Amino acid sequence: MKNKILALLMVAMLFPARVFADVIYLKGGREISGKIVKESKYSMKVLVGEVLQTIYYEEVEKVIRDEDISKERREKRKDAAEKRELIFELLKANKARSNMQIIFNQIIEQAPEETRENLRRVLIPDDVIEQLIPVYSKYYTAEELQDLIDFYSSPTGQKHLVNTPKLLEESMQVAVDYFKDKVGAQ
Secondary structure, three states: OHHHHHHHHHHHHHOOOOOOOEEEEEOOOOEEEEEEEEEOOOEEEEEEOOEEEEEEHHHEEEEEOHHHHHHHHHHHHHHHHHHHHHHHHHHHHOOHHHHHHHHHHHHHHHOOHHHHHHHHHHOOHHHHHHHHHHHHHHHOOHHHHHHHHHHHHOHHHHHHHHHHHHHHHHHHHHHHHHHHHHHHHO
């Protein structure tokens, strides 16, 4: 095992790969990844591996520079971090986190004594929320998450949180009664 790790490290040191590169898209459909080292009025010199290539602008469809790629990746990471924080804030504002904690505490208290400690280590709301972040990110933009936070933080949103369980309970009873009457009438 140690030999495999050493071999991988040696390969990585002997053949360093550039993670970021300029990407030149040619009109013929070819794509060249390398580092643009010199530009003139009609051409550019691109270092591809250890080979310096001359590419004429008349052959080029578009160029995406390393800085643009890096900037885009930084912006995506920043957006993801912002959404992560917004999702945590939303699940706090809509009481999902605190309700989760209440349910987890009830589960722990009702569990046999010998399993409680293990359940305390496993049933952690923030750990569950971490698993939910990709789901919420898939369906909501940062702006929509903020709108939801604003709603749940408003007096109307707070009233909605208080009344939703009551509405669900009463709605279910109305539906059951309705269907009983419908089925009974036939």
